[in-house]
Amino acid sequence: MTPTSSPAKRQLTVPTVADLAAQGKAPEILFWVGCAGAFDDRYKRVTRAFARILEHVGTNYAVLGLEESCTGDPAKRAGNEFLFQMQAMQNITTMNGYGIKKIVTACPHCFNTIKNEYPALGGDYEVIHHSTYLQQLINEGKVAVQGGESYKGRRITFHDSCYLGRANNIYEAPRDVLAALDADLVEMKRSKANGLCCGAGGAQMWKEPEPGKKDINIERTEEALATLSGQAAALDNLRGVETERTAPSQHSLQGSIIAVSCPFCMTMMSDGVKNKEQESAVQVFDLAELVASAEGINA
């Protein structure tokens, strides 16, 4: 499989569940885009990358399109249970009406809410996060992560999303996906179950932080940058963190990557990298973007 100089490309018409229903068809899997995936300019690129992957492997999928509405996650975390349940029941009515059985989403917050909190309200679905889905595609050989950009030897550190990790015990799937890129994966001291939040969960995304001495995303970005440059051991605020240890080394930050799997982490880590004025050296990418670009299907 060699990359062609001028690859043929085709325009996607993303199917909606309503369109399919009008033709008497139903998708095998619903791609739940989520509000950030639909509206946030940065995360729209992730949604587009993931849609390309779904098309590329020929998945029988569809989106709800204009019929999708916020899962209610931020309302629930903020204590507005009433609003959460209104949103949840509206979405459940929509999805049950179409007979949806299986859902994939690129947002850990949507994933957690639909998977864990919708069943009590009458919404029972098989829900998978896109990191698990990508892992399956790679394991099944449907995606070779070859033919596009090479990440061989690039330094990548994965920032765990709380709602994927601690909330749902998914730690290995995103790492397996990154491992397939043949990159130089480095773990932050606070990773997996000990991962540090980006600062946006629990509806913090929509409010200013309480008074303190630092913003959480800065604390986390400092750790990520120090890990990528091999200097994490020197970080004062990591002293006493008894987790995974990495031997000190010296690396240029140029070309290294912070990988995320959550739209809020994406915003917080990107802002952190900008705050540290490292945006020309370090990029923040979602797993789906890395896979689509390594597979060479961006057009």
Next chain:
Amino acid sequence: MLQPILFALLLLAAFGLFTWQVRKIRANILVGRDRDMSGHFGERLNKTLLVAFGQQKMFKRLTPALLHLVVYVGFLVINIEVIEIIIDGLFGTHRFLSFLGPVYDALMAVNEVLAALVIVAVAAFWWRRNHHPPVQRFTGPELRMWPKLDANIILYIEVALMLALFFMNSADIKLHQLEGKELPGTFPVSQFLANLLPAGSETTLHVLERAGWWIHITGILLFLNYLPSSKHFHIIMAFPNVWYSRLVPQGQFSNVDSITHEVKAMMDPSYEVPAPATNPDGSALAPTPFGAKDVEDLPWTALLNAYSCTECGRCTSVCPANLTGKLLSPRKIIMDTRDRVEEKYNSPLIFHPNVYGPEAKHEPVTDLANATLLRGKVTPEELWACTTCNACVESCPVNINPLESIVEMRRFLVLEESAAPNSLNVMFSNIENNGAPWAFSPSDRLNWADDLYVAEKAPARA
């Protein structure tokens, strides 16, 4: 004959007082809202064996885990000797279990080694708390005054108990040497300490041995009755607390059933809301608020949590809000809950400790009659700093869940008081109006798919 009678009375008084205290604590815990935690026997047993008995989550931090393991195993094993002491005390026997022969030798030897190790571990614990600067997580506004003193008192008592054990054994050895008899048991530490004792008369040694014996058992019984006033109560409560752990994924927050009925009735007018629960005599129950304003609004498991907390601060030390200087400390929320339930309901305490003083509170409460858990102890500023990241829940060695109480109090603020920060109210109205937390038009929801192209390329394997 006098000694067994005195001993029986002491034992009766100690266990009676302890039972009296535990009953008050039980009543305090049951003040909380009902929550069905029955079933899942196998899973609960498994968790209790791993997390409580096996100390699984302690081993996330190796140094304190090993130190704690010494004290924990010491506590378990030395308790076997306490059984002997009780039998001896009641029936006037001496070293009743010595009929076990070589087993008794081993038991005494293990006891002595553990007791020595306990003293070493406790010294290390003391150093970690009291040297300058102490281990970070043993600081913080909630760990001043009584909680700080309590932690040290526990360490002093533990050392005193171990010393009394050695004192008792060495005096006994010396006494037997003088009498030319052999003392059953092997005493790797006390056999050396015995040489340090004055080579006085048999009577003196006899008094010393009895003194050691009485100090040891009286100390244990006093310590037992100190537990309900102390964070050290975790040595008992850790087990039921882990047994009643939440078994669902940590990301799953509780559902509010009363709201579910309301929303269902709104969406479907034919939906019949089930009749509200009534008192046994058929009268209506007092209405319960949404969320939690005070301790009785929390599920009883949250109050069980509060009595299981040993204030180790692992939760606070991994809390992203606390790490970056915000007011929120998950440990303080748990400690506040316990303080509040004892302030409002039963105080099981013999000593009524001051908590940690008014300095820790940023919004001083003037209206003491209404000093509920929310606002009286826990400020909204603390609650709104939480990212619901579950780091505190993950870190707790005995499966305490501070997050659940935080969310319950947020629910009260939002649903009963409409007291969310303004930016969150904007987010709520965006969801209501646009179906998204941001102010975007719902008709733009599929715009991401505009002008989307994919490179034509055969999949790796069809």
